[in-house]
Amino acid sequence: MKALVTGGAGFIGSNLTAELVKQGNDVFVVDDLSMGKIENLVGIDKNKLQFCEHSITDYAFMRQLLIEKKFDHIVLLAAVASVADSIERPYETHLVNQEANVNILETVRKYKLPVKKIIFSSSAAVYGNLPDLPKKETSRVDPLTPYAIDKFATERFVVNYGRLYNIPTVATRFFNVYGPKQNPQSPYSGVLSIITECLRNNQTFTLYGDGKQERDFIYVADVVKALILLLQSDAKHKVYNVATGKTNSLLEVIHEMEEIAGRNLKMTMGPERTGDIKYSQADISELGKLGFAADNNLAIGLEKYLKYEKI
Numbered sequence: 001m002k003a004l005v006t007g008g009a010g011f012i013g014s015n016l017t018a019e020l021v022k023q024g025n026d027v028f029v030v031d032d033l034s035m036g037k038i039e040n041l042v043g044i045d046k047n048k049l050q051f052c053e054h055s056i057t058d059y060a061f062m063r064q065l066l067i068e069k070k071f072d073h074i075v076l077l078a079a080v081a082s083v084a085d086s087i088e089r090p091y092e093t094h095l096v097n098q099e100a101n102v103n104i105l106e107t108v109r110k111y112k113l114p115v116k117k118i119i120f121s122s123s124a125a126v127y128g129n130l131p132d133l134p135k136k137e138t139s140r141v142d143p144l145t146p147y148a149i150d151k152f153a154t155e156r157f158v159v160n161y162g163r164l165y166n167i168p169t170v171a172t173r174f175f176n177v178y179g180p181k182q183n184p185q186s187p188y189s190g191v192l193s194i195i196t197e198c199l200r201n202n203q204t205f206t207l208y209g210d211g212k213q214e215r216d217f218i219y220v221a222d223v224v225k226a227l228i229l230l231l232q233s234d235a236k237h238k239v240y241n242v243a244t245g246k247t248n249s250l251l252e253v254i255h256e257m258e259e260i261a262g263r264n265l266k267m268t269m270g271p272e273r274t275g276d277i278k279y280s281q282a283d284i285s286e287l288g289k290l291g292f293a294a295d296n297n298l299a300i301g302l303e304k305y306l307k308y309e310k311i
Contacts, residue, residue: 192253240286248298
């Protein structure tokens with residue numbers, strides 16, 4: 001199979017790219033390296049990997065690439081994955097998080113490209129702070145920020161382009177992903193990578209809010225497993241939660257990481273951040289119907305992660 005992974009030098013993208021290549025696929029990565037790192041692709045078979053440093057907002061470039069390469073699989077992971085940044089720069093982030101993806105869909109439609117599957121990576125942020133838990137794909141949504149609005153709107157484009165124009169599309173709502181190759185220096189970084197860096201360097205971690213906010217944390221290898229399952233399945237025109245179905249508070253996670261690392265985390269308290277969601281938990285029964293179950297609970301995933309980071 002020939003696969004295109006946008007954002008393929010990023011955290012999730014590089015892990016997915018490595019596994020796709022390992023399984024014998026040819027992978028083309030487009031990434032502008034604003035969030036990803038070329039080092040994330042080191043060690044991947046270069047005979048099976050092509051990398052292009054480019055922005056997906058260059059519509060003409062992306063259109064030509066899609067027409068020339070005729071990819072079997074397209075995984076849309078490129079995004080400005082920062083709630084805070086979307087609040088500061090709503091239009092600029094919109095161009096990446098929505099418009100560029102619609103251009104890809106429109107190219108596939110207009111030129112009748114023979115794509116076997118398109119996956120768009122959305123986010124649990126679309127659910128907002130509505131109280132009903134766990135979140136089902138059919139639950140009400142309440143996107144609170146430009147980031148979440150763009151993710152939800154693009155989901156609808158992806159699913160309904162699929163239905164209207166007979167394109168095999170699916171969307172995934174990632175919950176809180178953690179694991180190797182997450183960049184703690186990035187302003188868009190996940191909280192667990194920041195905690196890991198603070199543990200490594202004996203730095204002070206700023207805990208925003210009371211630490212009782214609950215998240216459904218999922219190890220990146222399980223996210224990759226879910227994406228490949230969806231690529232290989234007959235699933236189409238649906239949205240799938242990608243998570244474990246279990247939650248932990250941030251304070252519980254910090255305690256677990258301290259136990260594994262054998263050291264205490266220095267902390268200072270900060271105010272709750274605008275747009276942050278208090279409680280988040282997924283219902284993963286739809287993905288379960290395709291045979292998915294996470295291989296790593298929080299303790300196992302954190303141990304693997306901290307071992308990788310040599311903490």
